[in-house]
Amino acid sequence: MARSRARAEDFARPVRRVLVVGLIIFLVGLFALWRIDNPRAERFRAMVVDRFVPSFDWAFVPVTAAAGMIEDFQSYARIHEQNQELKRELQQMKAWKEAALQLEQENAKLLALNEMQLEPKLTYIGGVVLADSGSPFRQSVLLNVGARDGIRDGWAATDGLGLVGRISGVGANSSRVLMLTDSSSRMPITIQPSGQTAILTGQNLPRPLISFLQEPDQIRPGDRVVSSGDGQVFPAGLLVGQVALGQDGRLRVSLAADYERLEFLRVLRSKLANTIDDPGSMVAPLPEVQGPQLPREGTDG
Amino acid sequence: MADISTTRCWRLRLLFVLLAGLIYFVHLLPLRTGPGGWPNPDFVTLIGFVWVLRRSAVMPVWLFAAMVLLGDFLLMRPLGLWTALGVLALEFLRSREPTSRDMPLAVEWSMVAGVLALMFAGQALALAIFVADQPRFTLIASQFVLTIFAYPLVVLATRHGLGLRKALRPQSGALGIRA
Numbered sequence: 348m349a350r351s352r353a354r355a356e357d358f359a360r361p362v363r364r365v366l367v368v369g370l371i372i373f374l375v376g377l378f379a380l381w382r383i384d385n386p387r388a389e390r391f392r393a394m395v396v397d398r399f400v401p402s403f404d405w406a407f408v409p410v411t412a413a414a415g416m417i418e419d420f421q422s423y424a425r426i427h428e429q430n431q432e433l434k435r436e437l438q439q440m441k442a443w444k445e446a447a448l449q450l451e452q453e454n455a456k457l458l459a460l461n462e463m464q465l466e467p468k469l470t471y472i473g474g475v476v477l478a479d480s481g482s483p484f485r486q487s488v489l490l491n492v493g494a495r496d497g498i499r500d501g502w503a504a505t506d507g508l509g510l511v512g513r514i515s516g517v518g519a520n521s522s523r524v525l526m527l528t529d530s531s532s533r534m535p536i537t538i539q540p541s542g543q544t545a546i547l548t549g550q551n552l553p554r555p556l557i558s559f560l561q562e563p564d565q566i567r568p569g570d571r572v573v574s575s576g577d578g579q580v581f582p583a584g585l586l587v588g589q590v591a592l593g594q595d596g597r598l599r600v601s602l603a604a605d606y607e608r609l610e611f612l613r614v615l616r617s618k619l620a621n622t623i624d625d626p627g628s629m630v631a632p633l634p635e636v637q638g639p640q641l642p643r644e645g646t647d648g
Numbered sequence: 649m650a651d652i653s654t655t656r657c658w659r660l661r662l663l664f665v666l667l668a669g670l671i672y673f674v675h676l677l678p679l680r681t682g683p684g685g686w687p688n689p690d691f692v693t694l695i696g697f698v699w700v701l702r703r704s705a706v707m708p709v710w711l712f713a714a715m716v717l718l719g720d721f722l723l724m725r726p727l728g729l730w731t732a733l734g735v736l737a738l739e740f741l742r743s744r745e746p747t748s749r750d751m752p753l754a755v756e757w758s759m760v761a762g763v764l765a766l767m768f769a770g771q772a773l774a775l776a777i778f779v780a781d782q783p784r785f786t787l788i789a790s791q792f793v794l795t796i797f798a799y800p801l802v803v804l805a806t807r808h809g810l811g812l813r814k815a816l817r818p819q820s821g822a823l824g825i826r827a
Contacts, residue, residue, distance in 0.1 A: 366709075367735065367739055370709065370713055370735060373728075374728040374731050374732035375729075375732050376728075377728030378727060378729040378774070378778075379778070381727040382780055391727075392721050392727065395722075399718070400676065406673070407676070407677065410677060411677050414677065414679055476678050476681065478676035478678055479676060479677070479681050480724045481672065481675040481676045481722060481723035482675065482687055482688065482724070482725075483685050483686070483687050483787060484687065484724070484725075485723075485724040489676075528682070530781060530783075531781060551683055551783075551787075552683055552684075553682060553683050606681060606682035606683070607680060607681065607682040608678075608679075608680070608681060608682075609678065
């Protein structure tokens with residue numbers, strides 16, 4: 348009997364090896380596909396995540412709330428309630444301060460320009476944070492609203508005060524918000540009093556870096572940072588945070604949104620949603636600009 | 649091979665699926681949404697390695713690949729890369745299972761540590777070849793160290809929680825049957 352089993356194993360072993368090698372080839376192919384046609388692979392990922400995570404909706408929210416309460420209880424013991432209240436009041440106060448600043452600037456602008464057209468107020472969709480990225484390698488959260496609720500790729504998400512990130516990956520019942528701190532996040536910003544534009548570069552650190560800044564001398568820590576609206580990545584004028592000087596002497600932004608514990612997010616409906624559909628192409632001079640065509644146009648005219 | 653009944657085998661496989669689901673669930677809980685914090689040891693891979701070194705029949709390659717691939721999808725890892733490395737490592741360990749039966753834990757631990765080191769190095773190399781985003785070195789190094797130190801814990805939990813031990817004295821048993 349043992350001998351017959353051994354013979355069966357001898358027979359099965361090459362077949363098994365072929366299957367394992369096939370599996371590894373499939374997985375490596377999947378990785379290559381992920382790298383080569385990333386938007387398609389990420390859409391596939393969004394579908395898979397949408398299949399699994401929202402079905403545990405009933406467990407995620409209560410467990411998170413309970414764990415949060417236990418955590419608060421441990422650190423603040425009896426003054427948990429007071430502390431929560433203070434935090435809420437502080438957040439409200441920040442919002443009021445922000446409103447006052449914005450009104451002041453708006454007033455100044457209106458005084459300066461008589462014919463000023465205000466953009467229609469951005470409307471929003473509220474969503475509960477279901478899950479995070481699951482590791483400190485990626486900075487994103489999963490919301491419980493998706494394509495069914497009208498969410499589209501590229502829309503901005505705020506926590507009511509400051510910008511948190513943009514929608515990147517939409518499933519039917521869930522959508523992923525890529526946070527500004529993620530190492531693949533880049534956003535165009537304006538630094539307020541000087542009006543300089545720059546790019547905010549996420550680095551997986553609490554404070555993203557300000558890069559491509561033309562004149563760093565004009566920037567001081569504490570300056571307001573808002574989205575610039577360039578490249579149609581975000582609507583203009585959304586609060587991002589304040590300029591801060593990092594320990595390494597580089598200019599960073601301390602974000603206005605409370606990133607530590609995100610519970611609810613507002614997804615701003617905006618018409619200009621710059622979606623990423625293709626793997627992208629080289630940044631190169633446009634073919635029309637190249638030499639020989641210009642004289643021909645000149646002779647025509 | 650015949651030392652574990654089919655129902656027990658399938659029960660353990662079901663338990664692996666449940667454990668993997670629970671581990672991903674805990675990882676995904678949005679307790680700290682901001683940057684910072686420690687990476688988690690890769691418990692799903694570790695359970696796969698420990699079980700394949702105890703009872704290789706319990707951990708078929710398709711089940712391991714399916715659960716680790718689910719982790720690739722859910723935890724925003726590059727799709728397929730970690731699973732491919734994990735399958736390679738699992739098959740290597742499966743081939744070593746008979747010789748590792750009389751290994752002391754320290755030797756087995758260092759063998760798994762070496763395999764994990766190769767896996768992390770392979771991941772970094774593949775990401776470099778494909779010019780993909782490399783995670784920060786301190787993060788990946790701390791995950792590597794935490795995963796290695798979690799290995800004896802998984803071994804202890806397997807031994808005392810599930811009663812899954814290495815097949816002891818395989819020669820006498822096999823000889824007994826054969827004789």
